[in-house]
Amino acid sequence: xxxxxxxxxxxxxxxxxxxxxxxxxxxxxxxxxxxxxxxxxxxxxxxxxxxxxxxxxxxxxxxxxxxxxxxxxxxxxxxxxxxxxxxxxxxxxxxxxxxxxxxxxxxxxxxxxxxxxxxxxxxxxxxx
Numbered sequence: 001x002x003x004x005x006x007x008x009x010x011x012x013x014x015x016x017x018x019x020x021x022x023x024x025x026x027x028x029x030x031x032x033x034x035x036x037x038x039x040x041x042x043x044x045x046x047x048x049x050x051x052x053x054x055x056x057x058x059x060x061x062x063x064x065x066x067x068x069x070x071x072x073x074x075x076x077x078x079x080x081x082x083x084x085x086x087x088x089x090x091x092x093x094x095x096x097x098x099x100x101x102x103x104x105x106x107x108x109x110x111x112x113x114x115x116x117x118x119x120x121x122x123x124x125x126x127x128x
Contacts, residue, residue, distance in 0.1 A: 002060075007088055010056055014049045014089035015096070017042060045093035046086050053085020054078045 017023050023042070031039030041047050057078050112119075 006056060006060060010049065010052050010085050011088055011092040013052050014045050014085070015092060017048050017052075018045045018089075018093070019096070045089040049089020050082040050086040052089070054082040056085065057081035 018027075027039075027042045030042045033039075058074070
């Protein structure tokens with residue numbers, strides 16, 4: 001259960017930072033300060049996911065029984081969690097993009113049907 005909480009909170013934080021209007025001004029400010037580094041960093045779900053994973057690992061590690069590695073190296077465990085975070089941030093962003101694309105296509109189709117029902121009917125009747 002704690003792992004699901006870890007993943008969902010990581011994905012949520014990554015999405016909030018990289019894709020919402022709440023952080024839009026922050027991303028614009030970072031883009032002005034350093035477009036090549038901070039501008040890319042705060043717009044990239046993979047990058048933000050990595051750093052959120054590292055931070056989450058160090059915040060929650062004492063409370064979670066994580067047996068990812070047998071080594072007792074905080075740096076190595078942090079890196080592995082950063083990689084997990086990067087993967088989950090990227091995956092959630094990909095799913096979001098696919099869903100947005102499909103919803104946009106559905107909205108366009110509905111708009112065409114509602115605004116031009118006669119044209120749609122003609123096309124349906126003339127199709128083989």
